[in-house]
Amino acid sequence: xxxxxxxxxxxxxxxxxxxxxxxxxxxxxxxxxxxxxxxxxxxxxxxxxxxxxxxxxxxxxxxxxxxxxxxxxxxxxxxxxxxxxxxxxxxxxx
Amino acid sequence: xxxxxxxxxxxxxxxxxxxxxxxxxxxxxxxxxxxxxxxxxxxxxxxxxxxxxxxxxxxxxxxxxxxxxxxxxxxxxxxxxxxxxxxxxxxxxxxxxxxxxxxxxxxxxxxxxxxxxxxxxxxxxxxxxxxxxxxxxxxxxxxxxxxxxxxxxxxxxxxxxxxxxxxxxxxxxxxxxxxxxxxxxxxxxxxxxxxxxxxxxxxxxxxxxxxxxxxxxxxxxxxxxxxxxxxxxxxxxxxxxxxxxxxxxxxxxxxxxxxxxxxxxxxxxxxxxxxxxxxxxxxxxxxxxxxxxxxxxxxxxxxxxxxxxxxxxxxxxxxxxxxxxxxxxxxxxxxxxxxxxxxxxxxxxxxxxxxxxxxxxxxxxxxxxxxxxxxxxxxxxxxxxxxxxxxxxxxxxxxxxxxxxxxxxxxxxxxxxxxxxxxxxxxxxxxxxxxxxxxxxxxxxxxxxxxxxxxxxxxxxxxxxxxxxxxxxxxxxxxxxxxxxxxxxxxxxxxxxxxxxxxxxxxxxxxxxxxxxxxxxxxxxxxxxxxx
Numbered sequence: 001x002x003x004x005x006x007x008x009x010x011x012x013x014x015x016x017x018x019x020x021x022x023x024x025x026x027x028x029x030x031x032x033x034x035x036x037x038x039x040x041x042x043x044x045x046x047x048x049x050x051x052x053x054x055x056x057x058x059x060x061x062x063x064x065x066x067x068x069x070x071x072x073x074x075x076x077x078x079x080x081x082x083x084x085x086x087x088x089x090x091x092x093x094x
Numbered sequence: 095x096x097x098x099x100x101x102x103x104x105x106x107x108x109x110x111x112x113x114x115x116x117x118x119x120x121x122x123x124x125x126x127x128x129x130x131x132x133x134x135x136x137x138x139x140x141x142x143x144x145x146x147x148x149x150x151x152x153x154x155x156x157x158x159x160x161x162x163x164x165x166x167x168x169x170x171x172x173x174x175x176x177x178x179x180x181x182x183x184x185x186x187x188x189x190x191x192x193x194x195x196x197x198x199x200x201x202x203x204x205x206x207x208x209x210x211x212x213x214x215x216x217x218x219x220x221x222x223x224x225x226x227x228x229x230x231x232x233x234x235x236x237x238x239x240x241x242x243x244x245x246x247x248x249x250x251x252x253x254x255x256x257x258x259x260x261x262x263x264x265x266x267x268x269x270x271x272x273x274x275x276x277x278x279x280x281x282x283x284x285x286x287x288x289x290x291x292x293x294x295x296x297x298x299x300x301x302x303x304x305x306x307x308x309x310x311x312x313x314x315x316x317x318x319x320x321x322x323x324x325x326x327x328x329x330x331x332x333x334x335x336x337x338x339x340x341x342x343x344x345x346x347x348x349x350x351x352x353x354x355x356x357x358x359x360x361x362x363x364x365x366x367x368x369x370x371x372x373x374x375x376x377x378x379x380x381x382x383x384x385x386x387x388x389x390x391x392x393x394x395x396x397x398x399x400x401x402x403x404x405x406x407x408x409x410x411x412x413x414x415x416x417x418x419x420x421x422x423x424x425x426x427x428x429x430x431x432x433x434x435x436x437x438x439x440x441x442x443x444x445x446x447x448x449x450x451x452x453x454x455x456x457x458x459x460x461x462x463x464x465x466x467x468x469x470x471x472x473x474x475x476x477x478x479x480x481x482x483x484x485x486x487x488x489x490x491x492x493x494x495x496x497x498x499x500x501x502x503x504x505x506x507x508x509x510x511x512x513x514x515x516x517x518x519x520x521x522x523x524x525x526x527x528x529x530x531x532x533x534x535x536x537x538x539x540x541x542x543x544x545x546x547x548x549x550x551x552x553x554x555x556x557x558x559x560x561x562x563x564x565x566x567x568x569x570x571x572x573x574x575x576x577x578x579x580x581x582x583x584x585x586x587x588x589x590x591x592x593x594x595x596x597x598x599x600x601x602x603x604x605x606x607x608x609x610x611x612x613x614x615x616x617x618x619x620x621x622x623x624x625x626x
Contacts, residue, residue, distance in 0.1 A: 050183060
């Protein structure tokens with residue numbers, strides 16, 4: 001995946017996450033960006049991750065197979081960066 | 095615009111309770127306005143979906159079709175994979191057929207739909223307003239339509255999204271067995287929620303006058319799951335403890351409050367509006383726990399997975415997703431709310447599961463084994479009905495349904511826990527779903543003081559479309575109950591069967607769900623009585 005398409009996906013993911021958390025009352029040390037972690041930085045619960053997946057699929061108007069991102073070797077991953085989410089989205093669009 | 099039709103949903107409402115609360119036998123009724131609707135309108139029992147459960151039932155109400163057509167069977171959706179089962183949640187995208195919200199929207203009518211489950215994400219073709227139910231407060235903004243609606247709602251005095259919506263954190267605290275205090279707080283917690291939904295409905299009714307105004311109050315179900323002992327009229331005699339009496343007062347206050355909201359909405363809608371009320375299922379008492387996966391284990395159909403002696407392991411064991419050794423499991427129950435048995439079929443040679451050519455034989459054997467589960471004292475069958483999915487879930491989505499649907503002798507939901515005994519009497523009765531809910535109608539053109547034959551939940555959508563002046567789609571399973579309407583109304587405006595519904599895009603994949611989320615969902619469902 002080239003850097004241009006990665007940047008585009010990251011911009012979309014970041015914008016959707018910013019929209020998602022605007023009412024949460026979060027006090028962020030840094031602006032939301034590719035390195036932002038869903039759980040550690042944004043206090044995402046699992047149901048919030050599900051809603052993010054739905055929001056991304058709505059945005060791209062297709063299913064994006066997030067089970068492959070969320071589950072590794074039979075276990076659920078503990079946290080994800082927005083860059084990782086974007087990379088997964090981009091891989092599904094190709 | 096003028097409001098033509100007002101629909102008020104009451105999750106789990108049952109005549110068992112409402113007859114008691116509208117009775118004038120002992121003086122002023124607890125629900126005087128509902129008593130007026132009973133006296134001056136039409137009433138009928140309403141048969142729910144084959145599994146009388148909130149997700150398939152509300153979606154059947156909204157689509158006029160059975161679950162085999164619309165495809166929503168449970169809260170939790172599962173995908174059978176070669177060596178695993180992947181669990182996720184149903185959402186509105188899983189509904190394969192058109193809803194009445196879209197049908198009305200594309201014919202130029204404005205709708206407002208509040209707190210209905212599986213309306214998130216909202217349809218793109220909506221003409222009107224939607225605030226979904228069963229969505230955590232954090233996600234209400236994104237899932238409300240139009241996009242600026244949430245900001246409008248924030249301007250309503252005392253609007254509180256956290257009070258309005260599902261609060262997983264609150265319900266996680268109550269994951270342990272409920273103490274008396276916890277149960278009391280549980281009932282109290284849901285009282286303000288209804289007020290929030292009422293305020294939004296009242297606001298939209300007055301400000302927007304949508305032709306179809308619909309709001310669903312789900313507190314009835316939540317209260318009845320935990321507090322059935324205090325609302326069931328049969329349980330109110332004898333020497334009642336102080337706690338029992340206090341709980342009953344609290345519950346009656348809830349219903350009194352609800353009656354007030356209903357009255358205010360009906361008055362605000364205006365005297366020309368036709369009003370309909372319905373529940374997705376009824377309620378009754380459950381007296382025993384049936385641990386179905388423990389029984390299937392005894393019979394050799396499934397093997398439990400080894401659970402590590404860690405916090406995560408204990409949490410997993412307490413969770414209510416079937417956590418099994420899939421390599422050695424051929425039949426199992428996925429979730430308590432499903433009341434279903436799924437048979438794992440090997441899709442390719444070498445995969446775990448039943449070879450396809452053995453499916454019928456395995457299913458027959460399984461049915462015999464389920465019939466053999468009997469009360470040792472009376473010889474009575476514990477599982478009184480066992481339905482094949484092709485019989486109760488016909489339609490394009492049939493293969494997403496459990497292979498077998500069970501009905502227990504007390505209508506309870508099964509337990510999937512790795513625990514014995516297989517059948518155990520409850521220390522205290524709890525509330526569970528009954529197949530018969532309520533369907534009420536009131537207003538001009540409605541037959542007065544009539545009780546008509548039991549209807550089916552798919553009839554409600556057809557009735558609402560007719561009330562709006564729209565044709566009923568030809569592919570609806572639901573029919574308009576003509577006895578509900580006066581002869582004059584039917585002559586002036588006969589029921590018209592129109593073109594079939596418009597197809598919806600549907601995706602087959604699902605996003606994954608983490609264990610934390612499962613625990614949160616389970617906390618919620620545990621409190622609703624779908625789990626022990």
